[in-house]
Amino acid sequence: MASNKISEEDIISFMRNMFGVSIARDQLQAPTKDFVVGVYARFLSEFGVENVSQPDIMATSGMDNIERYETNIIVANIYKSVANIVVNAGVPDMSFADVVQPKRLRTQRILSALCCLLLKLTEIEERFNQMQAKCIDLPVRRQAVEQRIRELRRAVEEKSMYLSSNKAKTEATAHELKALAETYERKRSEADALQDESRALKTTILSQREALSEIDVELSKLREEIQELDHKLVKSPERIQADTQDKETELESKRNEKKKLEKQYMELIRSLDHLKEGCKSLTPSLETFTEAFKDIESIRSECEKLSENKVLLNSREEKMKSLKVQMKEQEKSCHTLRQQIAGNEKTFQQQIQTLKQLNSGMKNDLDSKTKNQSEAQKFCLEERLRLES
Structure with a gap:
């Protein structure tokens, strides 16, 4: 999954095209807590994650020396949600420090995984919409097929009668x-x-x-x-x-x-x-x-x-x-x-x-x-x- 790493220019272009948000290269080179929390929250909203403001005991149970970090409920929920999302996208070792004390390479890696997942999600949604559009007229098509089957049965019966009448000939x-x-x-x-x-x-x-x-x-x-x-x-x-x-x-x-x-x-x-x-x-x-x-x-x-x-x-x-x-x-x-x-x-x-x-x-x-x-x-x-x- 290391091949999913995206360059900083591509991340900036993705944020501008997908969310309409312009970010600077300096923000990626020297990320801050507020910056990564805002970006992660935007990604979570696209993934459909809600109630990030509610406390999550499981999100804070695995932290060491949690008293050294700000016990912010939103930050903890965002960390837990993002970690659950990127664990199967090439970042299985995300820690709470990646949110409160972000590093350039780690942040770039997590953002790359989120961008790839969002692209895949968008593609899957498009395919789902296409399949749903195709499946809308299935009942109508089924009725037409059943009507065709009834007509064919009637035609077969008529042909059978015709064949029986012309058997001698x-x-x-x-x-x-x-x-x-x-x-x-x-x-x-x-x-x-x-x-x-x-x-x-x-x-x-x-x-x-x-x-x-x-x-x-x-x-x-x-x-x-x-x-x-x-x-x-x-x-x-x-x-x-x-x-x-x-x-x-x-x-x-x-x-x-x-x-x-x-x-x-x-x-x-x-x-x-x-x-x-x-x-x-x-x-x-x-x-x-x-x-x-x-x-x-x-x-x-x-x-x-x-x-x-x-x-x-x-x-x-x-x-x-x-x-x-x-x-x-x-x-x-x-x-x-x-x-x-x-x-x-x-x-x-x-x-x-x-x-x-x-x-x-x-x-x-x-x-x-x-x-x-x-x-x-x-x-x-x-x-x-x-x-x-």
């Missing part, structure tokens, strides 16, 4: 509502089944679309392969023809070389025969014989070279024949491949047409089922609205 309506609820449940189950079927159809359509896309991809790949093969077919005969012409040109040159070599070989044979005849008719010398032998050796080496060239020519002719055979086989394989490509393209076109027909059929089926579902939902909505109305 209510039962018939309940049966009708039950039948409509069953119809609604049946329609809703049918709508759910249609919705499941539509979902399954959508899934099938998506899978068919994926299959179509895969077929389109494969078809595009096959078309690319066909284009590559066509390109190869266009280029292969030209390359083979060019190689053939080169080989024929080379073969022709080799044949010409062969003819020249054969001609040279025949000439050498003839010269050899002439030499043999000359050897028979003449007695060659050692040097002539040596030269002839060298010529014969050179002729033999040339003959061996000619035979090797002949072998090469024969092998090249065989290669040309094998190349011609390979060209014919490639032409046959290209023709077969073109036939296969044409057949595959025709098959893919037929598959695409079949898938398109299936897709259109499923789409029509889905549209019809969607239409049936919307009609069922519309019917359910109409039934619900009719039931609610």
